[in-house]
Amino acid sequence: MRQATGEGAVDGRSLSARQLASPATGHDGWRAQAWQLPLLGGVTLALYVAVLPGHWLDVGVHRESFLALHTLLEMAAVLVCLTVGLTANYTLGDATGRRAPVLTTAFLLIAALDLLHLASYAGMPDLFSPNTPHKSILLWLLARLVAALSLLAWAAGWQLRQGRMGALWLGLAGLLFVIVCALAAQAVVAPQQLPAMFVPGQGLTPLKKGLELGIAGLNLLALVLHARRRRGDGRQGGDTELRLALWLAALGEGFFVLFSERSTDMANMTGHLYKLLSYALLYRCMFIDRVRRPFIEAELREAKYRNLLELAPDGVVVTDREGQILIVNRALEQMFGRRREDLVGQGMELLLPPALRERHLAHRARYMDSPGWPAMRGRDGLRGLHADGHEFDIEVALGLDDGGEQPRLTAYVSDISERRAHERELQYRATHDALTGLPNRWLFADRLAAAASGGRALMLLVLDLDGFHAVNEFQGTPAGDSLLRACAAALLPVLPEGATLARLGSDEFAILCDMVTTPELLASRLQTVLLELGTGAGQTACFGLLLEPAPRELSPTELLGRAQLALQSAKALGKGQVQRYTEQLGERSRRDALLEQRLRLALQQGTLDLHYQPQVGVPDGRVLGFEALLRWDDMQLGMVSPALFVPVAERAGLMGEIGAWVLQRACAQLRNWRDQGFETVVAINLSPLQFRDAALAEQVLQTLGRHALPSCSLVVEITESAVMDDPAEAARQLQRLQDAGIAVHLDDFGTGHSSLAWLRSFPIQVIKIDRSFVRDMLRKDSDDAIVRAVIGLAHTLGCRVIAEGVEEQPQLERLSALGCDEYQGWLFSPALPPDAARLRA
Template sequence: MIISGHSFAAIWNGIDLAAWLVDGHALQIRHANEAAARLVGRSVADMEGMPVHGLVVTPEDLIFWGQSHAGIAAGIHSHTWVRNMHSGNLVPVDRRVLAIQASEGDPADRYLLLTMQDRSEHEASQRELESLLSELRATLDSAADGVLTCNLHGEIRAFNQRLAQIWQLPRELLLRRDDAAIRVHMESQVLDAEAYRLRLAAIAHEPMLETTDILHLRNGMTVEQRSVPQLIQGRPAGRVYSFRDISRQAEVQAGLRLAARVFESSLDAIFIADERHAVARINPGCEQLLGAAAQGVVGRRVTALFAMAQDDAEFMAEVRQGWEQAGFWEGELRLRQEEDAHCCVQLSWVALRDDAGAVAQSIGFMRDLSVQHAAQKRIEELAYSDALTGLPNRLPLNKRVAAAIEASRGHGGGFAILFLDLDRFKNVNDSLGHPFGDRVLKLVAERLQGCLRQSDMLCRLGGDEFVIYLHDADAAIAESVARRVQEEMLRPFMLDEMGFSIQCSIGMSLYPQDGDALDDLIKHADTAMYRVKERGRGSYGFYQPQMNAHLLSRMKMEHAMRQALNHGHMAVHYQPQVDMATGCIVGAEALVRWTDPEFGVVSPGTFVPLAEESGYIVTLGAWVMEQAVKEAAHWMGCGTPLVVSVNVSALEFRQAGFVERISALLAQYGLPARWLELELTETVLLQDAQEMQQVLDALARLGVGLSIDDFGTGYSSLAYLKKLTIHRLKIDKSFVGGLPGDGGDCAIVQAIVSMGRALRIGVVAEGVETQAQRQALQGMGCDCYQGFLCAPAMPAADFRVRMAEPATGAKRIAKR
């Protein structure tokens, strides 16, 4: 076909088929007709020169136009979609693509003719037909009666699900076509099969006969069988049988009697109204719900039962709309009870219509919602309040602060946030139990509430943490409230005839100088509170910007500490322990040292507490333990075995599998257990004493020694010294520093040495720096010492050199 632009317009503009002339290589539209413009909602001028991809809306079309020129030129005939730009709707079309020759000299596939036929009406008709067929099938399957159609020869054309149910057709007969088997099965279900067979034969001989028969089935069902001729253009073409289970009539009657009993005995309140919507009858449940108002309710309009904000006409208009749309109306109403009392009920009002479709009666079902509303109210209270104290929680505090911030933008002003934490409240829970602690928190909440104005708000965040919002408060007001709270908390508490004291720490932040959002203000007040705790607890303080800098510094140091092991910035040094009598080195204490590229040499007094607080002490302690065991094994291999003492933190000591890990380390490096000594503080031993004793007994069975570090600085107890397998006591350097001139220090040290001798426990003095101190200790009978007088803690290599010196060579201590 050869076609030009002018001939394209002449040929195609006069027809209703949408057409485009497309450049087959550039895939651009050269010409389009008016039908195409109407179909896609674009003008002909706009489409000329437009890429044909501008018409594509489906992935399949994208694939077609994206293939090679040869593939496109091969053409296509398919159903697809195109978008009308005016309406934005997708239009179903019958699409063809055909390669054509536009003018003389052009290749045969130089141009493409794209045509589209609107299939909207066709698809709509097809959908309507399918819908009608589906409705007919659904109607047939939804019919209450079983239906069976046959042709004049008795062959079954169709039957519905109800027929299969009534005659209990087996599944295999539903899955395959076998008319004879179906008829045999139906005959077998009738009590008088022979009479049934004869009746069917008689009906078959009279094509125009209409019959009604009563059948009694073997399953006890009574069925009414009706048959009528099926006529096509006035001629009989078959027969339609319908089967109705009339045994249900008796069941319906029984059901009506049952419904009457349900009406009388239902716990729900039920009323029946007539066509004028006047109450005709109520059940006992309705009488009980109405109370005294039940007297004289019959005959009154249903609307008179309820207290409504709208008038009766508006309400009934809503009800009728519900009846029209769904057959019932449902909603919550306030039911009038005796005097001025009301209760909220859920009303479901159902319309009953006569054969003409008019409302003949209506039934209302009412359910008392008092319990449900009370529960909903309780849920809302829990959502916005603390379950224990009843105080507001974070949600109402957010709203209150947001309102205060919004108000301050108009007229200025500010407010204060106080973050309050009870000091050592864990001791109350641990010693007296959580139920007692909860009761204490209620008392605290009451006392705190008494310190505030009505415009302020007290909230409990959780645990023993409270937040106070002080409305329109500056620093002076915040400080006075904090002071008042501290004074109130100092007054003794009394519970179950037990008197006790509760101390609190308070941090304060001010709006707007300390933050412009609640989260920031609480965070800063929390930061100030922790600074108060660091300084001794039981006081209050304002937030200062440098506090964050301090926290940032701690965060940086903690991060650096966690990286130090991997980067080789940690090292274990060893401080000699010297025998008083011989002057020989008899042991060494393993001490961790940290030199950081940014922080320099970091004191153990700085990073060890940080490690304990963050929990990193477990990892760090395990590494130190392994290094110490490895070094002690090296000493033994060199012929100079020494006992190495390793400090163990409380957190590390309580780790599951601690004893097993120690045993595995000793086995890994081949170190006998007697050359390892663990140093623990008294505090560790007093925490969970029974559990600690089990761990210590396991270590003792393993052969590992135990030393009590900083003895005398904690909660000393002669009981644990007697019960536990302890090998040495270490006198803290705070007592050694005063020797020999301080009488108090001398008395304490002498008492510790004497106690050790009495219990046959070795005694080591720490921090010995002068000969006078050593001589005083020796005179008191102290066994060993360590300190700068002998040597500071030194790297492992330096310690080995020191051990190799003849004058200070190692000497084994006696086997314990």
């Protein structure tokens, strides 16, 4: 709740005089600016190094140019110094203990000394005596000494109070003034009678350098004393500027120790620039400390109501205890479209719609009795009534001023119509799909949760468009977007009353409705609508159905997960399929999840294994090589068939890791056999994911190299479907493998959709006949014909042929008659552990 009472109240937040004094308050202000000192120190240190003899800023400035620049800098310094002195005279009050006249005199003296320093600079017209570097340096040092002592007195807070000690300090200041004036006169008239500060051809004297360092020390002492004092009295005004001025003054003296015998180099010029910056910060410090703060305080007091009422962007209305309007501002007039004269004296309820007036009266009465009662800020449904009759959203904050004879209630009214409209727009965007305007996944889950909590039987249907990714790929995303919008528009009219259609993402939609007696019929109607959208074969979709009589027992995530599981099962059956969720599907999903979990653990613990099945020559029965086959004996699941865990691994994205492990393990076994004097060839199976990796050949060669194996000792087997997914890229990949000296076998031939045009361009050495044809070749003439055709085709292409799954002697005899080169299967040997496999060879 914002209060409109208290000194300097602005927008409901009371500001104390101390908070108004400076933008940096208390010790937090000191810490907020503490980084400036080391930063300036670091920059200055870098400049010190740069101007040293032989470094990149050790350059002399042409004397005429230097003289012009020096004159400009000194004139600016004199003007700023005069401004500081005059500001101190008119702004420092009695609280400074008569420091004002002392500081004014000091800074006017500094300005005079700087002016004499400028006039006595070598190259300027002679002033009473010949102008020399020695003469100008004397006047420079006197000005710097007076500046350092005056800043020390100011920063330390020394007071020139009435009394003996005050008189003593005042007398010392006057004595110093007389001495400085005398030395300045001596420097102007007869500088040669004072100790040398500069020797032509040699540069600065040790005395001059020592005095410069001493002045720098006084400035640093002033910085330390100021820091200690401000921690004690808590003052903030101008602290940052004074601290930086002292630091710059101390750092600037260093440049006047470094400049060379030329005296017109960059060190000298940089030191003058530091001095000017220090003076400018002193003026800013003086202005902030004694000029700016009183004006701010006065303006805030003067504008307590004027600014709050007339300049406030929000509408402000002040009422008495009974709610009668006393004051309104211009913003409120414009907001409600009513003139001030028409509002003053009327009841506050005039500004509210009739439906809200009784509630407002009760709320105002409670607030007047207990000002801690919550104000109306942020409450939904609070609306104002415009003079033209339209209503708009408002937000109100209240403040009670009970310090006078009659308590007054101040209401700050904001028109939040645009903000609420923007919030509604954001809410819509957050809950709806930007492309179709349908509810998105978040809103659908919310409605699903509400429907489930009601306990009514519900039907959940999830559909996925067939071939959508091909539309995006070949026709472009605009065509895909157009299809999605058309699907959404076509599906909505067909849905049962009260149903929700949502887009879950990509081309997946979901429908939520009450249970229907024929859900497959609804899916069929939706399929018909989609077919009418396409051309030719039309657009189809797969549907996953969930009929849940007791949805309260399941979470929205579980409900949606079951429907999507049914959708996955439908997609596995082909295009345009409908699948209802069953417990068997759930059990299979849980089994696959367990398999994935155990498979990941097996990969971590290294419990997978490779067995080796001999590949035997048909004519002579000699073992020509082995095929490495993956085996998994899990402690919890027992022996798991590759037919079960390989599809799970493919869906989980584990085939890349498994393939790398198989390659490493097979090469290690080959190395072990070779060390035992047994040389052979091992074939490993590549997943489509591995085969699509452009770095496959390099990875295989690196693994062979680590085990010191020739490339001819390893064969890679790829499936027919893998090479036909992208024949052009497959041809390039196969060529890379052939160039690396790695033989390639085409596995499961006859089960895919090979193109002879592509097949003849593939560098393949062996074609393997799938076991499904070998198994029934003696019983089915069609399978026998396929085997005969594959053997003939392979030999025509110059490839050898290996038949898989040979389990009977008559099969082998038939293969021999057809000219098959090699076979593998249980007739000769199953896949065996490494030691047993070697014995079979």
